[in-house]
Structures are given as structure tokens and as C-alpha cells.
Amino acid sequence: MRKMALTLPCAQGILRSGTFYGREKRTGTMTDFPELEELNDDSAAEETPPAGRRKFLLPLLLVAVVMLVICVVAGIFAFQPFSAVDQRPRIAAMFATATATSTNTPTPTLTPFPTNTPTQTPDPVTPTETGIPTETPIPTPTYTPTPLPTPDGREREYFIPILMYHYVSTPPADADIYRKDLSVTPENFAKQMQWLKDNGYETITLYDLIYALNIGWPPLPEKPIIITFDDGYVDNYENAYPILSDLDFTGTFFVLTDVTDRSAPGYMTWDMLKEMSAAGMSIEVHGREHIEYSGRDTNWLVYHLLGPAETIEANLGYKPRFIAYTAGKYDQAVIDVAHEQGFWAGITTQNGTHHTKDNLFELQRLRVRGDWSLDTFEAVIINS
Ligand SMILES: [Zn+2]
Numbered sequence: 001m002r003k004m005a006l007t008l009p010c011a012q013g014i015l016r017s018g019t020f021y022g023r024e025k026r027t028g029t030m031t032d033f034p035e036l037e038e039l040n041d042d043s044a045a046e047e048t049p050p051a052g053r054r055k056f057l058l059p060l061l062l063v064a065v066v067m068l069v070i071c072v073v074a075g076i077f078a079f080q081p082f083s084a085v086d087q088r089p090r091i092a093a094m095f096a097t098a099t100a101t102s103t104n105t106p107t108p109t110l111t112p113f114p115t116n117t118p119t120q121t122p123d124p125v126t127p128t129e130t131g132i133p134t135e136t137p138i139p140t141p142t143y144t145p146t147p148l149p150t151p152d153g154r155e156r157e158y159f160i161p162i163l164m165y166h167y168v169s170t171p172p173a174d175a176d177i178y179r180k181d182l183s184v185t186p187e188n189f190a191k192q193m194q195w196l197k198d199n200g201y202e203t204i205t206l207y208d209l210i211y212a213l214n215i216g217w218p219p220l221p222e223k224p225i226i227i228t229f230d231d232g233y234v235d236n237y238e239n240a241y242p243i244l245s246d247l248d249f250t251g252t253f254f255v256l257t258d259v260t261d262r263s264a265p266g267y268m269t270w271d272m273l274k275e276m277s278a279a280g281m282s283i284e285v286h287g288r289e290h291i292e293y294s295g296r297d298t299n300w301l302v303y304h305l306l307g308p309a310e311t312i313e314a315n316l317g318y319k320p321r322f323i324a325y326t327a328g329k330y331d332q333a334v335i336d337v338a339h340e341q342g343f344w345a346g347i348t349t350q351n352g353t354h355h356t357k358d359n360l361f362e363l364q365r366l367r368v369r370g371d372w373s374l375d376t377f378e379a380v381i382i383n384s
Helices: 002-017 023-027 034-040 042-046 051-079 088-102 177-182 186-198 206-215 234-246 257-261 270-278 298-316 332-340 357-362 374-383
Strands: 157-159 162-165 224-230 252-256 282-287 322-324 345-351 354-356 363-367
Touching: 157 206, 186 234, 186 374, 206 224, 206 282, 206 345, 206 354, 206 357, 224 234, 234 270, 252 257, 252 270, 252 298, 252 322, 257 270, 257 298, 270 282, 270 298, 282 298, 298 332, 332 345, 332 357, 345 357, 354 357, 354 363, 357 363
Parallel strands: 162 224, 162 363, 224 252, 252 282, 282 322, 322 345, 345 363
Antiparallel strands: 157 354
16 A cells, blocks of 8 residues: 555656647556545545555556556657657657656746757747757757847846967067067966856856846856957967866857958967867857958948858857957947847957946956966956
8 A cells, every 4th residue: 555655656656647649648647547546535545445456556547557658659649740850869868858758846947048059949848838848958959049038127237357368389489579468378277267167156158148138047147257368369379278178167268250251460360269179169250351440331330240140150150149349349320230230249359347238248357467466466356
């Protein structure tokens, strides 16, 4: 009787749930199994059934469960046209869902976060209450753009440092003051990143920031920081990327797509960018070439904003959403066209760390200068 009591809620839950595509209505309803109907009644459960019926009850339940399983599997293949996609993870996910339903434990679901997770066409027979666990890999040939979260109407503000780097290498001996200012040596960069790690900073992406501002999700770490690199220099791949990866940090790299297309010396190639993207780095738009965007007409701006975005999408498989204005120059026309073309935010060279929904196309950064000591770096971060 004890074993039966443990088994029953599960069986009842499965039979009650009614989520198995209607097949069980023909093969396994409560009325087909009078024993179950009786046991469904609490008072009946207290009574001791006749010895003969009790003997057959457990095998009968097992048979019913097996029939349901067969119906589910048959239903999946009956309703799903043949495809090359491996269905096993989806079937496993559906069983996981069915189990959660039968125990009446609500499974918290969150919209998959903007990680370019491949998504599948909505399946009309899939229970939608809990969805498919996001950790289940579902191969799919189609790419679904990351949706901009619908703002929930709440005003939020964050003070998060967005660090700005350019070169991560030792400048040549004849470098001018600008090149020296834009260059952080690999040694100093490694020390800065290690200091961040040792002091509890966790890197987030610009996507995280936009989601947090709009819907307050995902929850940000206690000490969030965003690390960005402008211009797409090859030393970013050679020196910065390995250091970031070793510390489990992520970075955002703003590249010049026409420069990348012609494999210009000194700049990262598409192969490098693909590798970095696959490793969790964000590759976003700086422009086609390193020319100023302010004072341009709409056609020019569309060509120089949409063009790089489409090139990155074609090469890396996702639509970039952020532009770092070249030389920090922009005007209202740049903001308007960028917004129209699907960008979520524009990143400036203005000094600051205060971010709200009102200044998404004028995000502030902290320029890390080439002559900074580690003490200076620490002081700037702590006081930001
Ligand atoms: Zn630049």
C-alpha cells in the first residue's frame, strides 16, 4: 500500500495532465481503467482493495504508463514532418517537462538571454508551460535574431565602467604621442585584468547592460565591468584575447569591416574574429573605414551603418547591435539612422560610467591610457 501511494500521484498527474496530444483519450483515459478512477477518490484510497485487484494494480499502472510513453513518442513523429534535425534532445526535454507537470512543481522559466541561442520553430504539440531547457543543444539551420527586450516602463540607472582600449602591445620606438597614449602593453593589460579579477569584478557584455536597463534581467554581478577595444588591431587577438580567456572574461571588439575584408596588415582577420566570437567575445561595429560619421546625409549613414552590420552578420552569424563612433564623432543623424537600422546603442569616447535608458546612443566610457600605472588604473576604477 505504501508503494502504491507513492506511485499514484504521479500516474494520476500524467493521466490528468492531458498534454499528450489527445492520444491518451483513445487509449488511456481514466474511464478505461476503473481501478484508477476508484483510487483517484481519496476515501477509496483508504480502503483495502480486494486481494485479486491489488495484485494486478501495479502491473496495470505500468502498462498504462508504457502505453502513454508510446503514444507520446508516436505523437511526436506523427506531428513532426521528417527532418534531418536530431529529435532526441527534444524528446528528452519533453519527458523532463512531463515529469515537472506531474509533480505539480512549477519550473521557473526565463526567456533565453541574448546569447544567439539557436531557437526552433514553435512546435504546436510541445507543452509550452515550461519550454525546452536552454541547455539542451538543438541544432537548427535557421538563425533567429536576438530580440530587443520590450522595456517594462521602469527607470533604472547603473554606474558601470566601460573600459576603452585600442592597441594592446608595446608601441614602436618611433611612435608619436597619440600612438603611445592608445597603446597599453600586454604586461600592463594583464596586470589590470588580474587586478579586476582579484578584486571581484566580473565582465558583462553590452547586451547584458541593455537587458538590465530595459527589463532588469539578467541580474548583474555585484561589480560588473565592460571591456571594449576599438579599431580591430591584430594585437587584440594576439595579446588581449588570450588574457581575457584565461581569466574567463569577455570583451567587446569594435571592428572596421572594409578593413577586415581586405585583410589589411595589422588588423584582425575574419578567421580570428570567428574564433573569438565562438569563444564568447562580442564583435561589433566601428565602421567600414576609420572615417568620421558626423555631418553625413542619410544615404551615406545607411551605407556605413547597415553595411558593416550585414558584413558581420554574414561572417559571424549574428546581427551586431552596437556601434562605437569612430573618433568619438557623431550627431543626431547618426543616432537616428543607427536606431532605424536596428542598433541598440552607440558608444562614445565621453568620460563617465552613468548609464540609463535615456542615453543609450551616447554611452560613456573610461579611456585607459598608455602611461597609466596600475595604481592609476585602480584609482580610476574605484572612483568611477
Ligand atoms: Zn577608432
